[in-house]
Amino acid sequence: MKFELLKTSENSRARAGIITTAHGNIETPIFMPVGTAGSVKGIHTRDLKEDIKAQIILGNTYHLYLRPGIGVIEKAGGLHKFNRWDRPILTDSGGYQVFSLGDIRKLSEEGARFQSHIDGSYHMFTPENVIDTQRAIGADIIMAFDECSPGDADYNYAKKSLELTQRWLERCFARFKQTEPKYGYSQTLFPIVQGNTYKNLRKEAVAHVKNFDADGYAIGGLSVGEAEEVMYEMTEVCTAGLPAGKPRYLMGVGTPINILESIERGIDMFDCVMPTRNGRNGMLFTSKGIINIKNKKWGNDHSPIDENGSSFVDQYSKSYLRHLIISNEMLGAQIASQHNLAFYLWLVGTARQKIIDGGFESWKKEMVIQLKVRL
RNA sequence: GGGAAGAUACCGAAGCGGUCAAACGGGGCAGACUGUAAAUCUGUUGGCUCAGCCUUCGUAGGUUCGAAUCCUGCUCUUCCCA
Numbered sequence: 496m497k498f499e500l501l502k503t504s505e506n507s508r509a510r511a512g513i514i515t516t517a518h519g520n521i522e523t524p525i526f527m528p529v530g531t532a533g534s535v536k537g538i539h540t541r542d543l544k545e546d547i548k549a550q551i552i553l554g555n556t557y558h559l560y561l562r563p564g565i566g567v568i569e570k571a572g573g574l575h576k577f578n579r580w581d582r583p584i585l586t587d588s589g590g591y592q593v594f595s596l597g598d599i600r601k602l603s604e605e606g607a608r609f610q611s612h613i614d615g616s617y618h619m620f621t622p623e624n625v626i627d628t629q630r631a632i633g634a635d636i637i638m639a640f641d642e643c644s645p646g647d648a649d650y651n652y653a654k655k656s657l658e659l660t661q662r663w664l665e666r667c668f669a670r671f672k673q674t675e676p677k678y679g680y681s682q683t684l685f686p687i688v689q690g691n692t693y694k695n696l697r698k699e700a701v702a703h704v705k706n707f708d709a710d711g712y713a714i715g716g717l718s719v720g721e722a723e724e725v726m727y728e729m730t731e732v733c734t735a736g737l738p739a740g741k742p743r744y745l746m747g748v749g750t751p752i753n754i755l756e757s758i759e760r761g762i763d764m765f766d767c768v769m770p771t772r773n774g775r776n777g778m779l780f781t782s783k784g785i786i787n788i789k790n791k792k793w794g795n796d797h798s799p800i801d802e803n804g805s806s807f808v809d810q811y812s813k814s815y816l817r818h819l820i821i822s823n824e825m826l827g828a829q830i831a832s833q834h835n836l837a838f839y840l841w842l843v844g845t846a847r848q849k850i851i852d853g854g855f856e857s858w859k860k861e862m863v864i865q866l867k868v869r870l
Numbered sequence: 871g872g873g874a875a876g877a878u879a880c881c882g883a884a885g886c887g888g889u890c891a892a893a894c895g896g897g898g899c900a901g902a903c904u905g906u907a908a909a910u911c912u913g914u915u916g917g918c919u920c921a922g923c924c925u926u927c928g929u930a931g932g933u934u935c936g937a938a939u940c941c942u943g944c945u946c947u948u949c950c951c952a
Contacts, residue, residue, distance in 0.1 A: 594905090717905095745905090746905035748905085
């Protein structure tokens with residue numbers, strides 16, 4: 496993997512660049528649709544590519560490991576072959592599940608022991624087997640196994656958690672170097688900066704992570720319950736310390752406003768379930784503001800979902816989409832997800848152009864005001 | 871023609887003397903959702919001058935300190951037998 500930094504804004508940390516992978520290029524800043532179980536829920540790869548203009552999608556190690564099982568994916572020839580997505584893929588390590596499945600897992604120095612949320616069976620994730628699993632899945636970018644500590648963790652917990660993540664990181668890289676890609680193209684491993692909401696821990700984490708001279712660096716453990724201002728502050732602490740010549744990935748973020756604010760602070764890559772999950776639940780993000788399409792007021796509004804939207808689904812009427820979602824028709828969830836994803840990709844694509852052309856900051860300021868509007 | 875069961879809020883359906891403005895579903899309305907245990911979850915759903923009051927359980931009466939609950943007439947519905 497290679498990263499070329501094309502431009503850094505004169506008035507902020509915002510950057511535009513290009514990542515080169517074996518499955519094609521990624522223009523940054525970029526938003527990566529989340530495809531946890533090997534599919535971006537409700538969206539065909541054709542629409543992801545041609546309509547939404549996604550350049551890279553995510554998969555999740557924990558979920559794919561449980562179902563369909565890694566053997567199936569290996570037999571298919573890797574996730575790209577399995578789900579017929581021929582552009583780059585990034586897999587999360589399962590570190591987030593250490594957080595989100597907190598009730599049914601136990602941490603130890605060795606790793607995390609999970610109970611499957613599907614059938615209750617027990618499984619052990621270690622830095623080593625998580626790397627092996629991601630080798631088998633065959634994502635272009637794979638993630639270190641970390642502990643994503645809760646937003647309200649106290650300093651002592653956050654410190655111990657960070658130290659564990661750091662020891663796990665050493666083991667992840669050791670295993671990564673001992674093993675080869677399985678499908679004839681190269682993979683790269685991103686370390687994850689933890690440290691919760693404590694500046695000094697974040698700085699320490701940044702310093703540690705730089706030892707590995709990775710192709711890119713992720714920032715984790717944010718947007719997990721802390722205040723937004725704190726998230727921005729932590730993000731900036733991290734980007735200030737990370738090498739300029741490598742992409743920075745802010746994991747799990749966020750709202751359109753979060754994304755613009757984070758781009759301004761030097762983030763290049765984002766992923767979030769929000770456009771798909773909130774879309775399925777009736778929330779639409781548009782350049783004019785937020786729409787809760789389930790609200791009665793759209794019942795007889797026959798204007799397009801988003802008249803300036805970049806997706807073909809934006810020409811469906813609000814009234815029709817409301818009807819579909821209220822009636823629990825599958826198509827409603829699909830249209831809403833597709834619209835939101837197209838909007839997210841439009842947002843980061845436009846941000847990129849503004850960074851290159853100049854004027855990102857003023858455009859961002861205007862957008863943030865607009866994006867707060869509840870239509 | 872004879873017999874039986876029933877009529878409860880927008881719909882379905884509990885309740886069968888006071889703790890009932892009335893369980894529970896559905897529907898309606900609103901909110902939440904950030905490296906997806908989520909096509910999920912939460913709140914609300916008679917009216918008002920809203921820590922209180924008023925009107926509601928087919929309908930008209932009655933019994934009782936007190937009735938959605940007991941009694942009588944009426945109206946309607948469903949089922950069974952002729």
